[in-house]
Amino acid sequence: MKWFLGALLLLGVALALDLGLLAYSMYALLGVMLVSRFLARSWSENLSASRECNRLSANVGETVAVVVNIDNKGALPIAWVLAEDMLPRSAVIYDPPNLRTIGKRLQLAMFQRRGRKTMYYQLECNRRGYYQIGPLVLETGDVFGLHRRYRVASDPHFLLVYPKVHPLAGFDIASRRPIGEVKMMYRLFEDPTRIAGVRRYETGDPLNRINWRATARTGALQSKVYEPSTVAGVTVMLDFHQGSFDPKHEPYRSELAITAAASLANAVFEMGQQVGLVTNGRDAADRIRQEGWDFDMRTRDAARAAASMADASDRLRPLVVETRRGPDQFMRILETLARAELTDGLTLSQLVFETAPRLPRDATVVAIVTGVSDETAIALGNLRRRGFAVTALVSIYEDRQYAHAAGKLLQEGIDARHLRDEESVSSVCRSHVLQAAPDVPQSVY
Secondary structure, three states: OHHHHHHHHHHHHHHHOOOHHHHHHHHHHHHHHHHHHHHHHHHHHOEEEEEEEOOOEEEOOOEEEEEEEEEEOOOOOEEEEEEEEOOOHHHOOOOOOOEEEEEOOEEEEEEOOOOEEEEEEEEEEOOOEEEEEOOEEEEEEOOOOOOEEEEEOOOOEEEEEEOOOOOOOOOOOOOOOOOOOEEOOOOOOEEEEEEEEEEEOOOOOOHHHEOHHHHHHHOOOEEEEEEEOEEOOEEEEEOOEHHHOOHHHOOHHHHHHHHHHHHHHHHHHHOOOOEEEEEOOEEHHHHOOOOOOOOOOOOHHHHHHHHOOOOOOOOOOOEEEEEEOOOOHHHHHHHHHHHEEOEOOOOHHHHHHHHHHHOOOOOEEEEEEOOOOHHHHHHHHHHHHOOOOEEEEEOOOOHHHHHHHHHHHHHOOOEEEEOOOOOHHHHHOHHHHHOOOOOOOHHHO
């Protein structure tokens, strides 16, 4: 606009002073500017793009192929187009990056009329997460650089990278219980799969409780007596509050906690036991922009900002996967862990307060914590005093810091295990496998 105003002002001066050469120059400049503006707008509006990914879910170590096709639908050739397929900043800032790019996702190209260009690159998944691929940001303009246009040409795709799952050392799936089978102190429930004996029939006993063999042998109705329910299965309680993690150790410590949670859930699921998850982390899907991609972008920075994922979320509700059995239960937990991110919302003590009424008492609560404050220890202790079987995995590298954290937990009657590094994920859970109450029959081993 300033160029137009300047050219019009000089044209007016040239006409007033009868300066023919200057007037012709201004006519030519105004013509070039008008043509350049028309071409820049026409080129930008005639560009379209589409993206294809060979998969939208992957495991750590796998690669995802991305193909982006850019089409010029206009009848005029386009002198230049700068195309960039966006990736979130969190995916590329670490060394190694969460998603390592193999190939080019930023290209400068020229288009013939009705022409097409193809961008091909691969993403190597180095760390779990929920990543936005795209959208494609296009920049074009006239050959003189007087006018530039930016636009978002394609909707994004979202890639889910599952966390690592380590097999737990000492887990004999055929003969062991996950956390050790512990009889309940009170006969709140009975296990119909475990018959403890028989007794005389009492009014109100259902027919499926009658032991017909004993009835035939004694000549009087006899009812089965079942053993009380046992503690079997796990509810993983993952502390993902941002204040619990030292920034100097990130993202290693938070990823270690995720790996431990996924590995433990996998082992319990393979045992056929109930498994669930509660965490105070936020779901990455909750912070994705939902209002579309039709923005007025005057600069490349504005285009980048419009194409990026939102960085903040005001979600204060915990993420909960109900503790239960089922063929899809582990995949639900794995997807939740893949999308989980650190947040400054609920602390662990607040998480315990919010979710305790929803936790089943017949499953062990395994808390995976990094920092053990007094509030954390008291919250887990209160959970134990309410009748839950509670244990903790403490993700700390130094022995002295672990001893201090474990001491706080032991004062509350919470058994603790040292989760030092990724190599210890398998072995640290072996102690839980071997842990069992003295009154458990040896046949379960």
